[in-house]
Amino acid sequence: MKKSVRFPLIALAVALAAALPAAFASAQTAAPFVVEETGQGFTRLQDAVTAIGDGSGTIRVANGRYGDCAVQGAGAIRYVAATPGQAVFDGGACEGKGTLVLRGRKAEVEGLVFANIRVADFNGAGIRLEKGDLVVRQAWFRDSQQGILAGVDTASAISIDKSTFTRLGTCEGPGGCAHSIYIGDYGSLSVTRSRFEAGRGGHYVKSRSRQVAVIGCSFDDTAGRETNYMIDLPGGSSGRIANNWFVQGQSKENYSAFITVAPEGRQYSSAGLVVEGNDARFAPGVSRSSTFVANWTDDPVRIGVNRLAPGIKQRDRR
Secondary structure (H helix, E strand, O other), X not given: OOOXXXXXXXXXXXXXXXXXXXXXXXXXXXXOEEEOOOOEEEOOHHHHHHXXXXXXXXXXXXXXXXXXXXXXXXXXXXXXXXXXXXXXXEOOOEOOOEEEEEOXXXXXXXXXXXXXXXXXXXXXXXXXXXXXXXXEXXXXXXXXXXXXXXXXXXXXXXXXXXXXXXXXXXXXXXXXXXXXXXXXXXXXXXXXXXXXXXXXXXXOEEEOOOEEEEEOOEEEOOOOOOEOOOEEEOOOOEEEEEOXXXXXXXXXXXXXXXXXXXXXXXXXXXXXXXXXOOEEEEOOOOOOOEXXXXXXXXXXXXXXXXXXXXXXXXXXXX
């Protein structure tokens, strides 16, 4: 007769103790929003933001589709998709503004998708930036009233890289048009290696920042509907617009220019603005005249060598 094998109590205790941390970690990370520095998991994005508070931290967003939104009132927070393009914020808007309402020290957004954001005043945005620095990498903004809408913070900077802006903008609201990107009076704006396409009204990039850099981007207006300018600098700006690809489509509310300088009045000098190395053309089947850079000031904007299709005048003074 075989003897029954008994598991020593001490060995059982050791095994259970070893299993508990793994089980605890699994339970924590099963939540869609995890603060990496602490391992805490949350079912609501706002709770993860609140947990970081005035400190610094990274919120990793699991793959999935979320109706969440959050207000960051302090601190420095990174919002990072576990897999770029697989974490989608769909339709959520806080304070009647946008999915992420940011007024902390700094925010970084990586790999997230913002879609279908609409609010009552027609300014629904994936990111509503009210103050602080912002860095956006490899994000996608689509099918909303605006992609990114920023207020006034002359001491801070905005950087956007390798991101896509699709079917954004509207001129439905009584307060004027919304845009793919609308930046208020910020210290600087940098947009690099990004794509703008199929706008639904307004401008693709409108910026009141003192310094601007738009480099290595594509603006494909072929499928746009009632859009305006590709880049609008309504109060003037210095910086560089270079090595971009512009295609102006048929359906335009205003096709008179691709890039504008100070059409709403000269707030900043544009004497340091350089426009060079760009390619501008019309979509197939479009035949009209337009101006590449329209300047409402006497500031000596430097326009270097650009490849312009027939019908596109290099510059004019308005």
